[in-house]
Amino acid sequence: MLTRIVGASALEVSRLGLGTLTWGRDVQPQVARKLVREFVNAGGNLVDTAPTYGDGLAEHMLGSIMRHDVARDDLVLATKAGFHVEGNQQVLDTSARELLRDLEGSLERLGVDYVDLWQLHAWGEAPLDETLSAIDKAVSSGRARFAGVSNYVGWQLGTAAALQEAKGTVPLVSAQNEYSLLARRAEIEVLPAVRYHNLGFFPWSPLGRGVLAAGYRNGVPNDSRGASWHLAWFIEPYLQPKADAVVQGVAKAASGLGLSPAQVALMWVRDAPGVTAPLLGARTVEQLRPLLQVDDETLPPQIVSALDDITGGPKAED
Numbered sequence: 242m243l244t245r246i247v248g249a250s251a252l253e254v255s256r257l258g259l260g261t262l263t264w265g266r267d268v269q270p271q272v273a274r275k276l277v278r279e280f281v282n283a284g285g286n287l288v289d290t291a292p293t294y295g296d297g298l299a300e301h302m303l304g305s306i307m308r309h310d311v312a313r314d315d316l317v318l319a320t321k322a323g324f325h326v327e328g329n330q331q332v333l334d335t336s337a338r339e340l341l342r343d344l345e346g347s348l349e350r351l352g353v354d355y356v357d358l359w360q361l362h363a364w365g366e367a368p369l370d371e372t373l374s375a376i377d378k379a380v381s382s383g384r385a386r387f388a389g390v391s392n393y394v395g396w397q398l399g400t401a402a403a404l405q406e407a408k409g410t411v412p413l414v415s416a417q418n419e420y421s422l423l424a425r426r427a428e429i430e431v432l433p434a435v436r437y438h439n440l441g442f443f444p445w446s447p448l449g450r451g452v453l454a455a456g457y458r459n460g461v462p463n464d465s466r467g468a469s470w471h472l473a474w475f476i477e478p479y480l481q482p483k484a485d486a487v488v489q490g491v492a493k494a495a496s497g498l499g500l501s502p503a504q505v506a507l508m509w510v511r512d513a514p515g516v517t518a519p520l521l522g523a524r525t526v527e528q529l530r531p532l533l534q535v536d537d538e539t540l541p542p543q544i545v546s547a548l549d550d551i552t553g554g555p556k557a558e559d
Contacts, residue, residue: 242255242256242257242283242284242285242533242536243255243256243284243536244256244286245441245517245518246441247358247387247414247415247440247441247517248414248415248435248438248439248440248441248517249412249414249439249440250387250412250414250415250441252317252357252358252386252387252414252441253317254286254287254317254441254517254518255284255285255286255287255317255518256511256517256518256536257285257287257507257511257518257519257521257532257533257536258285258287258288258289258319258443258518258519258520258521259276259277259280259285259287259288259289259520259521259523259529260289260290260445260520260521260522261273261288261289261290261291261294261295261299261302261303262291262294262299262445262522263294263295263466263472263522263524264290264294264295264298264299264302264303265294265295265296265297265298265299265301265302266295266298266471267466267469267472267524268524270302270305272524272525272526273302273303273306274306274309274310275526276523276525276526276529277303277306277310277311278310278311279526279529279530279533280529280533281311281315281316283533283536284536285533286315286316286317287316287317287319287443287518287520288303288316288317288318288319289319289320289417289443289445289520290303290318290319290320290321290347291320291321291324291362292320292321292322292324292325292326292343292346292347292350293324293325293326293331293362296326297326297346297350300320300347300350300351301350303318303351304350304351304352304353307351307352307353308352313353317357317358318351318353318356318357318358319356319357319358319359319360319443320347320351320356320358320359320360321343321359321360321361321362321391322339322340322341322343322344322347322359322360322361322362322375323335323339323340323343323361323362323363323365324343324362324363325339325342325343325346333362333363333365333366334365334367335361335363335364335365335366335367335371335372336365336367336371336372337367337371337372337374337375337378340361340372340375340379341375341378341379344356344359344375344379344384344385345384348384354383354384355383355384355385355386356384356385356386357385357386357387358385358386358387358388358389358414358415359376359379359380359384359385359387359388359389360388360389360390360391360415360417361376361388361389361390361391361393361401362391362392363391363392363393364392364393364394364397369400369401369404370404373401373404373405373408376388376405376411376413377408377410377411380411381411387414387415388411388412388413388414389413389414389415389416389417389440389441390413390415390416390417391416391417391418392417392418393416393418393431394430394431395429395430395431395433395434396430398416398430398431398434398435398438398440399430399434399437399438401413402434402438402440403438406438413438413440414440414441415440415441415442415443415517416431416434416435416440416441416442416443417442417443417444417445417520418431418442418444418445419444419445419446420442420444420445420446420447420510420513420516420519421444421446421447421448421449421450421453421506421510422449422453422487422491422506422509422510422548422552423449423450423452423453423479423484423487423552424446424449425552425553427442427444428553428556428557432514432515432557433557435515436514436515441517441518442515442516442517443517443518443519443520444510444516444519444520445519445520445522446520446522447506447507447510447511447519447520447521448503448506448507448522449479449484449487449506450466450475450476450479451465451466451467451476451522452476452479452480452484452488453487453488453491453502453503453506454501454502454503454506454528455488455491455492455495455502455503457476457480457488458485458488458489458492461476461480467480486551487551487552488502490547490548490551490552491505491506491548494540494544494547494548497544498540498541498544500535500538501531503528503531503532504531504532504534504535505540505544505548507519507521507532507535508535508538508539508540509540509545509548512539512540512545513556514556514557514558
């Protein structure tokens with residue numbers, strides 16, 4: 242698999258990443274092992290996780306995989322901090338103390354001394370100076386090699402990146418936001434901030450929360466995320482009539498190219514200006530394998546233009 246450099250850093254990642262949001266609930270350990278092996282065998286190295294994924298089970302599972310299936314050095318480990326679980330509730334706390342406590346918990350569950358990319362999971366209420374001081378401590382102590390943010394809107398991302406630059410301490414190297422043919426809001430402010438501050442960009446849900454794979458055109462499949470009690474709310478916004486034209490357009494392009502709708506939707510994101518590596522949330526090897534098979538393919542410019550047109554217009558160029 243081809244690789245890309247994350248922003249202005251020295252961090253090199255595969256241009257597709259493997260996400261673990263559903264691990265520990267929908268994806269059980271034996272399947273997770275198969276997913277990681279398939280991904281690494283295809284040349285992938287970036288695996289993205291978080292303490293809240295499966296209430297910590299995703300990190301535990303990944304740690305076990307590194308002990309028994311895949312070497313730690315074969316992976317670029319990315320995790321997050323700022324959300325933690327208290328009882329049955331997720332709590333957002335971006336104070337330096339809680340962020341660093343999250344990091345220690347992640348290292349313990351993963352069974353490693355450091356992560357390659359440590360990301361603030363969301364903007365919080367703690368003073369930004371304090372929140373960013375946790376990044377400085379994590380990197381200076383060797384517990385994280387690089388740092389980034391996740392789910393920041395444009396002004397939040399720009400403010401945080403500029404503050405770190407002004408301090409001359411540990412720079413941010415990346416941002417992570419939702420981005421797909423069904424969610425192009427990142428182009429308005431986030432991607433311009435990414436370009437201005439020379440950051441890497443990791444789109445999550447590049448397949449429109451799975452809807453762009455075109456499996457929902459005739460209803461909600463019983464084995465889909467949309468049919469599950471814990472993820473139906475996540476899928477429902479993209480099951481509205483306004484999304485139908487986009488899904489139909491992707492399916493039509495796929496038919497003409499001899500590809501699957503999921504492959505077409507992924508390539509559109511993967512090769513969009515400013516993108517470093519989309520994060521794949523495949524729950525089975527059967528879902529993952531076709532997405533890994535288009536590494537040496539690109540969409541024809543006329544197809545890209547047509548998909549742009551039906552989803553909001555041309556993308557801004559670098």
